[in-house]
Amino acid sequence: MPLVKSFIRAQFTSLAASATDISSLYLFTEYAGIYYLISTALASTCGAVVGFFMSRHWTFEKTEDGLWGQAWKYAVASIIILLCNVAGMYLLTDGLNIQYMGSKIIISVLVGFCVSFPLFRYWVYK
Numbered sequence: 001m002p003l004v005k006s007f008i009r010a011q012f013t014s015l016a017a018s019a020t021d022i023s024s025l026y027l028f029t030e031y032a033g034i035y036y037l038i039s040t041a042l043a044s045t046c047g048a049v050v051g052f053f054m055s056r057h058w059t060f061e062k063t064e065d066g067l068w069g070q071a072w073k074y075a076v077a078s079i080i081i082l083l084c085n086v087a088g089m090y091l092l093t094d095g096l097n098i099q100y101m102g103s104k105i106i107i108s109v110l111v112g113f114c115v116s117f118p119l120f121r122y123w124v125y126k
Contacts, residue, residue: 001060006121009059013051014112021047022104029100036100040089041082048078060125070124077119084111 088107
């Protein structure tokens with residue numbers, strides 16, 4: 001699939017996964033009373049599940065490749081992304097005193113462009 005087409009589709013997939021992630025973060029933190037860093041990890045996992053299936057079936061259209069091989073690579077990529085998200089949340093929220101939801105939006109955009117898309121395009125769904 002051409003780079004531009006996959007990049008544009010990846011942005012829509014990222015929006016869906018991020019909406020899942022951010023809404024889950026809010027629900028886990030505000031309603032379930034879970035500490036925001038733990039909520040960040042849980043919410044990222046929810047977003048990753050949405051992102052995996054959308055990426056496989058629509059963004060990169062790579063359903064002919066083995067599900068478990070892709071899932072394993074996606075899990076590794078998601079752990080890397082999760083660590084970037086948690087570290088970024090900590091740096092912005094505790095380090096720079098930015099409200100956690102503002103931190104989440106900033107970190108989501110940075111990690112999405114700089115980490116997620118390259119990992120998914122060139123490794124998971126190559």
